[in-house]
Amino acid sequence: MSVEGEFFLSVTGSIEYANFYDIDNVYCKYGYHFGPDWSIVRGIEEGLTQMSKKSTDARQVAVWNFPLDIAFKSINPQGWPQLIVSVYGLDCF
Structure with missing residues (x-):
């Protein structure tokens, strides 16, 4: 049951790649920051990507x-x- 004035936001996309010339073995940590009137209907609020070596x-x-998919x-x-x-x-020291 929806509340009057309630609206939805759907986010779909991906963290594809990044350029790091001197660094290898990197991963991303991601999360969403939002105000008190917002709530997650579907999806994961935070997470980690896999480790990636530079090409x-x-x-x-x-x-x-x-992939990112949240509502x-x-x-x-x-x-x-x-x-x-x-x-x-990774800390190489």
Whole structure:
């Protein structure tokens, strides 16, 4: 049962790749930050990608192709969800 004034936001996409020329073995940690009037209807709020080695071609990219699929609901656009992405690597020291 929906509440009057309630709306939904569906986010679908992927974390595809990033360029790291001097760093190998990296992964992403992601999460969503959103206001108190927002709630998750479907999907995962935070997670980790797999570890990726940089490619051996001239681009030297770390490829994840990690899917994102989440749905939110709210009655107020204030506090719109933000995707926060951090990249970590193995400590080689």
